[in-house]
Amino acid sequence: MEQMNVEEKKMNAANRPLFIGFLLVVLLLLVSVALTSLLVHRSQTSQVRTKEPTLRERFPGYFRYPAEQEAFEKLGRPSTPMTSFPNVTRSTVSQQCSALLPSPTAANTQSEESLHHACCITTTTFPSPDYLEDVLGVNRTIAVFRDQIGFEAKQFIRKESCTQPNGCDFCNCSTTTTYVTLVWQSGLEYGVSWFAVDGCCKCFNV
Template identity: 35%
Template sequence: MLGTASQSSLSKMDQSALAVLERFPGYFRTYEEQETLTQGLKRHIPVNQTFDSANCSVEFNVPRDVPWCVLTPATEDFHSCCVTTIRYESPAFKVDYTGVNRTLAVFGKQRQFFRSETCEQVSGCQICVCRIEEVLYTAVYDTGEAGSDTRYGVSFFNFNGCCKCYNEG
């Protein structure tokens, strides 16, 4: 079962580590478990809805030198000029939202993985600027104070999220 430590690794952990694993069972996985999840998440869901510019009654500034585009994307519109690659990372250290560098909790082979994306702009695409949106994930961190009730904590951490195309014109 994903997120469940093996019996041999459980017997070697202290009680506070076991309590964290019990409280946050979906947070921790081995590299092998993460690879299985990643392969299962690589689905391409087709979109059956498109814009028909002939039926659009909203007024937009239309760049006449871009024949395939009849609408200028708004600030929040997604556009195909941007290319993204999804990966999952498992950092040992990460600065949280308050600016504190934290050691992320690891229990044997059980680690925390976070979805992160890269962002590149297609060469020659000038209709927009590609930018990464940050996302917040919660993660369990380890203070290193063995035997302490405050050894483990939870905080928010920024990661690279979705790659989007923004009109800055």
């Protein structure tokens, strides 16, 4: 009996290292699984972050690089024929207007355009304001998109100024108001508001 107990103790002592080794293997396996899960989670989180839309993607059509703005300003603005009135003759109006319009000068800069409405002259520019007051009277910071390289894409508005030549006394030249939407920024918050800007110059009969 004592001999059997001694042999059993010897067997337990011999198996103890194997049991400890088994526990270590299981522990290492669990650690490996935990680390793998953590790396996969970080990788998926990183992919989600890289797929977050940029400011240009969130607000398409608002931001343009200089080359895009240059191409935009070259787009034509076809006019729509208006209904003529029988009590107004072409000769009486055209003679007065042609005498008052300035003689042709050098071409305007690319960001400036002059159009005529009767005797009134509209000069068009495309500024990109940093700050602008919206229709609710709130002074907004106009958002600017910066890509990873550092190039800026800004928001441009079509702004027009009105000129009435001397002697143009058969009408009043007045700038109409038009409304545009722009993306504003306040810290990390972005939004879109309406802004009033000067529109084209119109000749109103007096």
